[in-house]
Amino acid sequence: MKEKAGTIPLYNGKNDICEPGNEGPVTVSIARKIKAGLENKYEKWISGVIEAASDFPGHMGSNVLRPAPSTGDEYVIIYRFDNYANCMKWEQSALRQQWLDKLESMVVGESTTQRATGLEFWFDLPELPLNKKPSSHKMALVLIIVVYLLVMLINVIFQSLFEGLNIWFRSLIVVVGQVLLMTYIVMPWVTRLLKNWLFKD
Template sequence: MRVTNKETHWSNHPGDEGPVTVSVSRKVKPGSEAAYEQCVSDLVSAAADFKGHQGATILRPSSATNDEYVIIYRFDNYTNCQGWEQSEVRAQLLKNLEGLVEGEASTQQGTGLEFWFTLPELPAHKPPSPHKMAIVLIGIVYALVLGLNLLLKPLLGPLPSAITILIVVVLQVLLMTYVIMPRVTVLLKHWLFDD
């Protein structure tokens, strides 16, 4: 089950929820920064070997992170994320953090469309409301599909429809994930994340 601020979605099929993004914030004891960074580097390297891993970002302490280290990692679905989080490898590597950190870790997890609405400088934020995500995505998807079809029609015209659609969809998802949504989320952050 995924609970948002206004809706509850039920599913019996793990994997239906789409990508999972997890952020873990920790306060590191003064003088332990180098050892902590080495442990985190080992954790990230180990996670990369697990099925479904889609990358990680490490933020050093700053005012935007409440002077905490933040690790943000992504998996393609909940099941694969759980595979990493419940692994013996991860448990052993986490033991290396003992004595380097203060208090407990703060962990947040997001799934589905929230993946496209992340702000690296604010990793622990609440996701936007579903209707705001829908409004933004409808506008962007429409503009991208229209633009890509007009731009690529002369090149892809002789190809079968199924191949043309596949090419447009692949380009659209890549552009949204790596180019458009990170910029749109920053541009609209005050509207998207206000309560």
């Protein structure tokens, strides 16, 4: 199977989709065109491989984009791990290779693999191509504002509870609360709210 220039071969288990040095969350996107008439079989394959990946440590969820003009009429699987090491446990696993071996007869032509790490993790929208990313200065500006407001808000709301607490424990509460809020509530909402500005060409 041919590969597009700059992409990572799909079926060779020795090639890593994730790369060393990715200390933060890793998001991987794989686009494939499926042979006509095999869509239902591929849908079952998707369900199985997602369930298999979800059992691996650090798995943070998966999304599936089905063929549409916005995806180039390809299926796109997007999955996330909390860091490079855990991503590699899945990428290099015998279980993943077993699933890939079942797939080859279903796909047409080339596959495209893309990856996002670092700040881009906070600005992920499943409906957008993974290579469509906000500029660094926009991401930095939004994160500075969000982090500042959340730190102030948490401190104000829980000020009475923080009285008498050790500064290290108090800081831990603020950091944990901030990260959870940003990951699951604030940043998904902010990213959608500012979508047109963030992803403007």
